Amino acid sequence: MNLKIKEKFPFFKENKDVSYLDSAASSLKLQTVIDSLNDYYVNNGTNVHRGAYKLSYLATEAFEETREIVSKYINSSLSEVIFTKGTTDGLNKLANSLANMINEGDEIITSELEHHSSILPWMNICEIKKTKLVYIPLDEEGRITIDNFKKVLSDKTKVVAINQMSNVLGHLVDVKSIAKLAHEKGAIVIVDAAQSVAHTKIDVKDLDVDFLAFSAHKIFGPNGVGVLYGKKKLLEEIRPFEFGGEMANSVNIDYMDFKDIPYKFEAGTPVIAEVIAFKEVFKFLNEIDTDKMFKHEIKLKDYALEQMKNIKGIKIYNLNSDSPLITFNIANIHPHDIVSILDSKNVYVRAGKHCNDLTHRFLKVNATLRASFSVYNTKEDVDKFISALNEASNFFEGFGD
Ligand SMILES: Cc1ncc(COP(=O)(O)O)c(C=O)c1O
Known part of the structure; x- marks a missing residue:
């Protein structure tokens, strides 16, 4: 990937020596995103959809332009894009709204690959509604197979709630085939695309899933904003998630009716600057060759894997993953000890359960290390990472005996 890409991320101005390998947790932010946030707060600051004056019109226009660019990027209709605070927010609100369609005896299908945001909302509803949560058995590698x-x-x-790309193992799930089969049974398919949105093209019409959620901060965008895609027909059927300003049409003492979609799902003042700035992410993605970007990330991962295999005591849990993340441990060394040593070398990776207890139970391990690669990473980052890992491994050698 062109080294000039790094210049688009101001993080590297102040942190030249940092090898940031934790983009699966949160990506770095584009300069254009930061400029856009700043521009709104400095030059505008008015509310959207409410003000009958110039600056509010301009803010509304800029806000709605993001909906347009998102809908084009994921191939949905404009009214099918709902702005949320992020994946967690979208998936929770959706589950709570669908809960009144769930009855005792119904089943919700999910998997042990889920991030807590995807599974806990349904665990909660299953507890309340006496509904069964059913897990797709994983194969030896931890993959979901169609069989x-x-x-x-x-x-x-009634519902299938799964991720498209696991945040621990990085496997890509065939959500298109799953949706086809689930629809034959009349079930609703909800996809957590928090990881996949950064590493694969998403076409909701082609996938034919019913709902799909992602967060801006995983793809170079601001915190506090995300998207929930929903099929028009379903969005029209289900009740709003929240009630408040700018989502009702008419309110009487014993009656309320709601605006059309997507506005019936966007009660209250949204995160205006963040939504407006999110547009810059899609401009960036449309500008660069995303296939090239995905290939670059995988190439770095493969380059890292080749060298990691030689580290004494290393256990890699996802040698064949589809995403640019490597989840691993080194025998007898606690992941947090390794993170500390890597930190001292300016190499940032993640340690812990990554908000995903079930996959760690499946792997029969308490915690793992996770290195994830993104568009701004280079071979030099990998070299630094490997050298720091070797140092950590040598330093702790013998400690566990
Ligand atoms: C697969 C997956 N789902 C959901 C989430 C939650 O995203 P957010 O914290 O942005 O709501 C994450 C974040 O790590 C994730 O990796």
Whole structure:
């Protein structure tokens, strides 16, 4: 990838020596995103959809332009894009709204690959509604296969809530085939695309899923904003997530009715600057060759893997993953000890459970290390990472005996 890409991320001005390998947790922010945030706060600051004066019109226009660019990017209709605070927010609100369609005896299908944002909202509803949570058995590598999905799919299935790309193992799930089968049973398919949005093209029409959620901060955008895509027909059917300003049409003492989608789902003042700035992410993605970007990330991962295999005591949990993340441990060394040593060498990786207890239980391990690669990473970052890992491994050698 062109080294000039780094110049688009101001992080590297102050942190020249940092090898940032934790983009799966949060990516770095584009300069254009930061400029846009600043521009709104300095030059505008008015509310959207409410003010009948010039600056509010301009803010509204800029806000709605983001909806347009997002909808084009994921191939949805304009009204199918709902702005949320992020993946967690979108998935929780959706689950709570769908809860009144769930009855005792229904089943919700999910997997042990889920981030807590994808699974806990449904665990909660299953507890309240006496509904069963059914897990797709994972294969040896920790993948969801279509054959295994068929084993749990039944006439009782009401909802399938799964990720498109695991945040621990990085496997890409065939959500298109899953949606096809689930729809034959009349089930609703909800996809957590928090990881996949940064590493694969998303076309909601092609996937034919019912709902899909992601966060801006995982793809070079601001914190506090995300998207929930929903199929028009379903969005029209379900009740709003929240009630408040700018989502109602008419309110009487014993009656309320709501605006059309997507506005019935956007109660209250949104995160205006963040939504406006999110547009810059899609401008960037449309400008660069995303296929090249995805290939660059995978190439770095493969380059790292080749060298990691030689580190004494290393266990890699996802040698064949589809995303640019490597999840691993080194025998007898606590992941947090390794992180500390890497930190001292300005190499940032993540340690812990990554908000995903179930996958760690599946792997039969308490915690893991995770290195994730993004568009701004280089071979030099990998070299620094490997050298720091070797140093950590040598330093702790013998400690666990
Ligand atoms: C797969 C997956 N789902 C959901 C989330 C939650 O995203 P957010 O914290 O932006 O709501 C994450 C974040 O790490 C994730 O990796």
